[in-house]
Amino acid sequence: MTSSTNHVIALVDDDRNILTSVSIALQAEGFITRVYTDGASALKAILDDPPDLGVFDIKMPQMDGMELLRRVREQSAMPVIFLTSKDDELDEALGLAMGADDYIAKPFSQRLLIARIRAILRRQDLAAGNGKTETVGDKDEDVQPIERGRLVMDPARHKVRWDGKDVTLTVTEFMILEALAHRPGVVKSRNQLLDVAYQDDVYVDDRTIDSHIKRIRRKFRGVDGEFDAIETLYGVGYRFGEE
Structure with missing residues (x-):
């Protein structure tokens, strides 16, 4: 808890x-x-x-x-x-x-x-990694940044950069992007992304993920107008494109 x-x-x-x-x-x-x-x-x-x-x-x-x-x-x-x-x-x-x-x-x-x-x-x-939860410990210091082409994510510090430029994401947006970037090219369904973003046993409509994805894309396009790394597979889900 x-x-x-x-x-x-x-x-x-x-x-x-x-x-x-x-x-x-x-x-x-x-x-x-x-x-x-x-x-x-x-x-x-x-x-x-x-x-x-x-x-x-x-x-x-x-x-x-x-x-x-x-x-x-x-x-x-x-x-x-x-x-x-x-x-x-x-x-x-x-x-x-x-x-x-x-x-x-x-x-x-x-x-x-x-x-x-x-x-x-x-x-x-x-x-x-601020130590307010019971599960946070020294292990957080060992979490390595995720580098996927122009994307760099630092989970331990909640930092995101694209082409060397900072992108500010909410906690939920960060978790969704991290799940996609963890395995480039692998499709994540909306339900899989919901499990990542909403880990408690509570009901959330899957359109919530669509709204978060739109917001993430908008933020990245604020630093790169041609950002298209998050791909939509209609009727299936989303994936982070392989470079």
């Missing part, structure tokens, strides 16, 4: 009842919570003193969750889980396209939310 010691969670929602109940549930699991009822106050606090993860409601007055995420992403790759309206596929797709790590539809199970939070934090801690 992931240790929640010292993990700080920012909760942003204009519904005070949700803030109170989720905050109490997280604190009972050992998390530190900071609660905000609007995006503007949350933005300043998050940028001034970044938490380990944010849970943002999408539909809020003044500054909604989408705008809050966009502004946060200008300076931080902090993991973010979106709370969306039930069956609102547009919200989910837009949120993932903008760089959210996950989404949960309201009404939601607090147990499910805690499981998703733990899964993301575990991946983040393992990638950063």
Whole structure:
């Protein structure tokens, strides 16, 4: 189990009842919570003193969750889980396209939310090698960078470079790309990539992977307009092209 010691969670929602109940549930699991009822106050606090993860409601007055995420992403790759309206596929797709790590539809199970939070934090801690999880140890120092043509990934430091230029990925994006780059030319199905990105026994729609792949491609094309290393095999899955 992931240790929640010292993990700080920012909760942003204009519904005070949700803030109170989720905050109490997280604190009972050992998390530190900071609660905000609007995006503007949350933005300043998050940028001034970044938490380990944010849970943002999408539909809020003044500054909604989408705008809050966009502004946060200008300076931080902090993991973010979106709370969306039930069956609102547009919200989910837009949120993932903008760089959210996950989404949960309201009404939601607090147990499910805690499981998703733990899964993301575990991946983040393992990638950063910061020692907050029980499974992180000296072995992380022995993790070798992955070099695939112009791509260099350093899992121990959560660093990605393409043609010598830095590419900033969220934890989930990093895990998906790492799975593809580990075996160039080998096709990974959406379900296989879901198993990599969402290791807990929770349901996530496979379109989530499509949204993450689009986001990864967009980020790489920001440093190389002709980036095409991630190939789509329609009806099968994705692969990292062999060079």
